[in-house]
Amino acid sequence: MVASAFTVDLDKPLVFQVGHLEEQYQEWVHQPIVCKEGPRFFENDILEFLTRTKWWAVPLIWLPIVCWCLSTSIKMGNTITDVAMMIGFGIFLWTLIEYVLHRFLFHIKTKSYWGNTAHYLLHGCHHKHPMDGLRLVFPPAAAAILCFPFWNMIKLFSTPSTTPGLFGGGLLGYVIYDCTHYYLHHGQPSSDPAKYLKKYHLNHHFRIQTKGFGITSTLWDHVFGTLPSTKTVDKSI
Structure with missing residues (x-):
């Protein structure tokens, strides 16, 4: 006898359900539900709270740290021009990290229970519910964890006085990224380049996710x- 396919109950917390989809998960998660109200993830209220982040929390939390990093590099003997160059290189470096993470980690193919569960928490939820405004930006705790390998990576090719400046530039790139991402989903740009980027990103969600x-x-x-x-997007949100 062939076992019947698992069906996700959207009225119940989703995180510990999606793993049961096994091989069906990739198809399911890339069939978006366009609704401004996101689903519940966890039965536990504390865990549920930690999955929801207002977009303005990103600049509020991280821009002071950016400023501290840049001022530290200046105090360690670098000029304003030097730090400006560090900012530019840090932002450039972030654009590559942004691409690599999105392509190779966020879109990794999974089919095991815990693989599907982890992927859904990391990025799958965003493709399933692309208009969930409280799960569009990285929760601060998750972003903080990623800061450690980013800092250590920069230390490999920089000096003690340039590491804070380069890190601050990369962190500023991250802030720009998360705020831009939110705007592309919820803003209504009327001119390029924002208008083009919005269409470009919606192509990724609704037409060709690869x-x-x-x-x-x-x-x-x-x-x-x-x-x-x-080619223009067939669906709009």
């Missing part, structure tokens, strides 16, 4: 050959 991994720019999609066609 291309268009850039959020703040299309640079690395050009470089690595993942640029989608210019």
Whole structure:
């Protein structure tokens, strides 16, 4: 006898359900539900609270740290011009990290119970519920965890006085990324480049999820050959 396919109950907390989809998960998670109210993730209220983040929490929490990093590099002997160059390089570095994370981690193929569960928490929920405004930006705790490997990576090729400046530039790139991502879903840009980026990102959600991994720019999609066609989006939100 063939076992019947598992069906997710959208009226119940989703996180510990999606793993049961096994091989069906990839198809299910890329069939978006366009609704401004997001689903419940956990039965536990504390865990549920930790999954929801207002967009303005990103600049509120991280911009003071950016300023501290940049001022630290200045105090350690770097000029304003030096730090400006660090900011530019840090933002450039972030655009590559943004692309690599989105393409190779956020879109990793999973089929095991815990693989599906982890993927749904990391990025799958965003594709299933793309208009969930409280789960569009990284929760601060998750972003803080990612800061440690980013800092250590920068230390590998920089000096003690330039590490804070480069890190601050990369962190500023992250803030720009998360705020841009929120705006592309909930803003209504009337002119380019924001208008083009919105269409570009909606292509990724609603037409071809295997291309268009850039959020703040299309640079690395050009470089690595993942640029989608210019065909207009069939669905809009």
